[in-house]
Amino acid sequence: MKYVWMDGKLIPEKEAVIPILTHALHYGTSVFEGIRAYWSSDSNNLYIFRARDHYIRFRNSAKIMGIRINYSIDELIKATVELLKANEVHENVYIRPITFVSASTVNLDIRNLETSTAIIAIPFGHYLEPKGVRAKVVSWLRVHNSMFPMKAKVGGIYVNSVIALLDAKVSGFDEAILLNRDGYVAEGSGENIFIVKDGVLYTPPTYDSILEGITRDTVITIARDLGGLTVIEKRITREELYTADEVFFTGGTAAEVTPVVNIDGRVIGNGEPGPVTLKVRSYYMDVVHGKVSKYMNWLMPVY
Numbered sequence: 001m002k003y004v005w006m007d008g009k010l011i012p013e014k015e016a017v018i019p020i021l022t023h024a025l026h027y028g029t030s031v032f033e034g035i036r037a038y039w040s041s042d043s044n045n046l047y048i049f050r051a052r053d054h055y056i057r058f059r060n061s062a063k064i065m066g067i068r069i070n071y072s073i074d075e076l077i078k079a080t081v082e083l084l085k086a087n088e089v090h091e092n093v094y095i096r097p098i099t100f101v102s103a104s105t106v107n108l109d110i111r112n113l114e115t116s117t118a119i120i121a122i123p124f125g126h127y128l129e130p131k132g133v134r135a136k137v138v139s140w141l142r143v144h145n146s147m148f149p150m151k152a153k154v155g156g157i158y159v160n161s162v163i164a165l166l167d168a169k170v171s172g173f174d175e176a177i178l179l180n181r182d183g184y185v186a187e188g189s190g191e192n193i194f195i196v197k198d199g200v201l202y203t204p205p206t207y208d209s210i211l212e213g214i215t216r217d218t219v220i221t222i223a224r225d226l227g228g229l230t231v232i233e234k235r236i237t238r239e240e241l242y243t244a245d246e247v248f249f250t251g252g253t254a255a256e257v258t259p260v261v262n263i264d265g266r267v268i269g270n271g272e273p274g275p276v277t278l279k280v281r282s283y284y285m286d287v288v289h290g291k292v293s294k295y296m297n298w299l300m301p302v303y
């Protein structure tokens with residue numbers, strides 16, 4: 001897009017470059033978010049989905065990691081709206097806020113090092129196939145909470161996702177599922193996971209080395225409206241994946257709500273997106289497009 005917001009200013013994207021010794025490039029010392037904004041042709045407006053919740057997680061990631069963000073949540077929300085307006089966005093878009101240690105140094109002590117914050121808007125369609133993906137439970141484990149605080153969305157920790165996804169892709173699958181150190185299902189490379197069994201939804205608990213996804217929380221909240229669909233947060237084993245009636249991924253970046261139709265060569269359900277997944281997906285899409293009045297407080301209009 002034409003403009004990027006960087007450290008308080010809108011600048012042409014081509015000028016938003018960083019020096020080669022930038023600390024974050026070498027050590028992954030960044031925190032980031034992935035936010036979606038949806039164009040609604042009904043109201044002729046663009047809505048940022050759960051902007052405040054994303055920026056709260058952003059601030060918390062930075063706090064956990066000891067990285068300073070020089071802007072308040074309100075300032076970041078305002079900057080995001082300004083960015084979308086400046087780029088005249090009239091389509092679905094992905095928003096990537098990032099704060100990174102911008103000092104040019106090889107010092108690992110990040111206290112007192114300079115940080116920069118940027119917000120970038122990226123046109124974005126479906127990253128995962130909405131008709132259903134084939135996933136592999138990879139041998140790489142999710143980094144455990146005792147090794148790194150997995151609630152923090154920190155740049156460097158994504159090498160764990162990258163190597164897991166690489167393993168799945170080179171084996172001919174679309175996506176990776178990572179187990180945690182205890183052998184229970186954690187999440188996808190960039191998504192949370194739900195299974196459906198006998199009409200009940202199950203998802204791994206937040207203490208099980210997962211990112212506390214905002215889409216995960218959205219699904220847990222809206223599921224109640226779907227004929228009293230209940231969601232139980234519990235540890236999930238690999239065999240429970242194989243024998244589930246349905247499995248789906250959730251995530252603001254990649255998945256939205258994406259059916260998983262095959263895991264490790266085992267067909268899930270009848271190999272097609274299941275009825276509960278489709279119901280959740282369709283309602284989720286209504287919610288993010290501003291079609292469900294009770295959730296309008298999650299949507300921030302841009303225009």
Ligand SMILES: Cc1ncc(COP(=O)(O)O)c(C=O)c1O
Pocket residue numbers: 034161187188189190191192210211212213214215216250251252253254
């Ligand atoms: C590792 C990981 N888990 C889960 C998610 C889903 O989080 P959210 O629904 O907030 O996008 C993401 C998305 O960025 C992720 O990277």
